[in-house]
Amino acid sequence: MLEKHSLSTDQVILKPLSQQHLDKLFAAGQDPKLWRWILGNYCKTPQILSEWFYNTAQFDPEQQLVMGIYSKADKKIVGTTRLFRLDKQNLSAEIGHTFVGVPWQRSCINTHSKYLLLNYAFETLKLVRVTFGTHEQNQLSRNAIARLGARFEGIFYKDKRLVDGSFRNTARFSIIDQQWPQIKAQLQEKL
Template sequence: MLKAMTLSTSKVRLEPLSQAHLSQLQQVGQAEELWRWVPSRYCQSQEVLQTWFEQTAQFDPQEQVVFAIIDAQTNQVAGNTRIFRLDTHNLQAEIGHTFIGLDWQRSHINTHAKYLLLQHAFETLGLVRIEFQTHEQNHKSRSAVARLGAHFEGIHLKNRKLPDGGFRNTARFSIIDDMWPDIKQRLESWL
């Protein structure tokens, strides 16, 4: 089971997403370009965000925990991320549904957030595999995942139906426990 807890480095805090984060999260999520590759634009209004928070972000705490990404220097919400699809039998989960506000993109935020999530997954939860998925055409996201050291596993064709009725091809990456010590060392050198 995923336990909601705060994870932190000197520059980033991941706090379990709460009602108190929603106002800042909604403001950070206003930029259209953040949602180009995401089927659900849940920050479009306070009402939509509240519904998403109640129905999606709080979905089954045995399988997921959603975090607000906090810039420790400013104490501002910079976006959100999650560990989800926890499979306790096969000791694996997915990290994703991450969005980071434009003001924090290409900064330290994503590196610190992913480091914290990976460290928690491998060292606290004892998982052996973490998966990342993104739209095949989302090259920015694919580059960010590859930069972490994740292994590209391939393109899964038409594996997700989109709101417009079309289908998305998904680029899938993974990091396994055997890879974690080297990836951890590299990430820590960047922190």
């Protein structure tokens, strides 16, 4: 089972997402621009968010760790991210299902959050591979993933079905354990 404890830098605390975070998460998720590239808007109503929390965010704690992103400066939850698809046999996982409220985008929040999850994945869980995926057309997300130091691996066609019935082509990136020391040093400079 993944350990459920907080991870922190001087700017961000990743807290295991709990019911007490849902009001702030709902408030952070109200800008419709957030949901253009994400599979479904779970912040559409408090009821949908609650259902998402109990049915998706709490699904299989052996394979995923869902975190609320807490901004120390703002003293509140400003988004969510997760480590998921943990494969203990192959020592791999994915980082994603991330959203950061619009006022905190293009700030240090996402870099700090991803650094914390990557550090946990490689240093605590001793994984050898971490992947990221985003909509093929979401250039802002693709750029952010590449800035972390992740390597573009290609497009996975018709990888996910969207709520409107269409299919998403996913741009896939990865970081492997041999790359982590250099990427870690580069991220620490950015922090």
